[in-house]
Amino acid sequence: MKNSRPHFKHIKMLHKCKRSKKGFEMSFSVIFSIIAGAIILSLAIYATIKFINIGQETTYVEAAKEIDNSLGDLVTGIAEGVSTKITFRKETRVLFNCSPPPEDINSPFGKQTIGFSEQSGIGQEWYESKTKITRKNKYVFANNTEQGKKMFIFIKPFYMGFKVDDLIIMSSSNYCFVTSGTPYPSRIIEDLRNLQMENIQFAGSVDECGAGNITVCFNSYGCNINIDSPSRLGYDDYEIGSVEKNREYFNYVGNLLYGAIFSSKEIYSCNLDRLGKKTATLAELYLGKISVVPSSCSSAIGSDLSTLMDAFNAGNIINKYGTAKSMDNTNALANCKIYPGESYGNV
Numbered sequence: 001m002k003n004s005r006p007h008f009k010h011i012k013m014l015h016k017c018k019r020s021k022k023g024f025e026m027s028f029s030v031i032f033s034i035i036a037g038a039i040i041l042s043l044a045i046y047a048t049i050k051f052i053n054i055g056q057e058t059t060y061v062e063a064a065k066e067i068d069n070s071l072g073d074l075v076t077g078i079a080e081g082v083s084t085k086i087t088f089r090k091e092t093r094v095l096f097n098c099s100p101p102p103e104d105i106n107s108p109f110g111k112q113t114i115g116f117s118e119q120s121g122i123g124q125e126w127y128e129s130k131t132k133i134t135r136k137n138k139y140v141f142a143n144n145t146e147q148g149k150k151m152f153i154f155i156k157p158f159y160m161g162f163k164v165d166d167l168i169i170m171s172s173s174n175y176c177f178v179t180s181g182t183p184y185p186s187r188i189i190e191d192l193r194n195l196q197m198e199n200i201q202f203a204g205s206v207d208e209c210g211a212g213n214i215t216v217c218f219n220s221y222g223c224n225i226n227i228d229s230p231s232r233l234g235y236d237d238y239e240i241g242s243v244e245k246n247r248e249y250f251n252y253v254g255n256l257l258y259g260a261i262f263s264s265k266e267i268y269s270c271n272l273d274r275l276g277k278k279t280a281t282l283a284e285l286y287l288g289k290i291s292v293v294p295s296s297c298s299s300a301i302g303s304d305l306s307t308l309m310d311a312f313n314a315g316n317i318i319n320k321y322g323t324a325k326s327m328d329n330t331n332a333l334a335n336c337k338i339y340p341g342e343s344y345g346n347v
Helices: 008-074 186-195 256-262 265-290 302-308 317-333
Strands: 083-099 111-119 126-128 133-135 145-160 162-171 175-178 200-203 214-218 225-228 240-245 248-253
Touching (some): 162 265, 225 256, 248 256, 248 265, 265 317, 302 317
Parallel strands (some): 175 200
Antiparallel strands (some): 145 162, 225 240
């Protein structure tokens, strides 16, 4: 007769199953706690990053406002040649973008956008702000990305006979201008010294420039930036020529020299197209003015204005500038001036 009591082996197996089930239940609790903790931690990190980003965005709004105010304050007739400095709270990237003139009545001369990016330290190395400055009536020359805690700004007027607009130069880098060029760049050096910008220094040779400076040479080579301006009858020293940097060439005239030195090829070329379109538009307006002045006020600059109505570009800017200089001389000597000139005021 078989024993009706459970075998000892079966009882042992039953206890083993119970212990396994309890062990499984404990493991699930631990896993749940880990998952819940991870979610809470993630939410805390997200909230922290969000809070930091909000703080950064506030900083960018302030930086954008300061840059915008600086642009507005500088772009006045009495501020030509004046410089200013903006200091950021942290290492900051200022991002420049330029759009050439479209066939758009709302933006006939193209536009520029200035954005911001700052080292975040959490979540991502650089946090790019949603705050941007967009301007259709400003011509800012800079590298595509300027990085630092300080931004230096100065302004120079641009003329093609008549005044076209102001050139706004922005930079965060340090520059060293080598003054040993031939001919001696006295006019340029004097202009730059008068700005009293702490990121610009001067030296007699490249070797005298400190480490970390972008070097600029006049009619010689061996610098990061080399200016080539052959002497030409009827032009001041370094009034026209080309700038070479990063194995790229920028043709310049007048104060566009500063734009070529301190900006990237992309920003420079875009602004050149924008200024060419504005020059053509102004030339058309002045040509129309000739037809409404009194008959005793005949003008001999009509053909030159017609030539300038064909917008200049990087390839023909020097020839167009020659036309503008000739036109300006004629206009200055006329009994009735069609536009106020650079050297003879608002007459």
